[in-house]
Amino acid sequence: MGNLIKCPMCDKDISPNAISCPHCGEPMKLQQEKEVQVIENPTSYNLILESTSQAIKAIKLIREVTNLGLKEAKDITDKMPCTFMFNLDIAKANSIVSRFKDIGAVVTILGDNNTFVKPTYVAKDNLIKCSNCKSVNCNKISGLSKAGSVGLWGIFSVGKLNKTWECKSCGYRW
Template sequence: MIEKLAEQLVNLTVKQVTDLANILKKKYGIEPSGLSLLSPGDNNSKNVEKKSEKEEKSIFNIILKSTGNSKLSVVKLVKEVTGKGLKESKDLVDNVPSVIKESVNKKDAEDFKNKFEQIGAEIELK
């Protein structure tokens, strides 16, 4: 019996899932969680996933968009942040936009961004 019920639930259409969710909420006071009852092809599930991805993003890539007026200071800071040599750092600065550092946690990414902005560079966190 349970297997048949599970099979029926898996084969529900988006409209049927919505109707089921409404019945559970109104009749039994059960409020389903957001993603569990949404069909993978449903636009709402994609929107919920995008929103939660933006809200929960904790790892960023630091992208240098512009050097501002003080290119030398930016090269020095890139060298300090990345641990690369002077030539590699200069190459990154010369080829903007360029990824300065990958997979940085949110706090460090914000700190790096602030450092670059203090010397006039434009940074994007993705």
């Protein structure tokens, strides 16, 4: 019991090796994927936007190629160098690189034998997470929903009245 730490969210004792708090679901540290074994001939490639002289044209091309929104495409151009496409075959990667070269952008191709470990989960301060299935697909149970439940089911709806959140993935309420 001497090596337990306090959860920053609920102040309960938890293991220092815990990925998330078992009581409130607060993430403790990033989970990381295991490194992929190095392959001699890469089978998939990633594209990295190094620099561009025409940011607006680069944003338009990023949106066209990746189907991202305006904000995400702008974030890519603001945070150069940035990897913006993953797991492409060499023919598609070369065609996309040539399109970027036409507008004056520098894009490099990185084979999957040079991949890095990237976080699979990014912790946010205001993240609500289901303690049952660890999903972030959660909604707050509204007062109108609680009142409708009482009107329809009466005393049998008491289980919903004292709950605040509901997971849309597994249906768990807490």
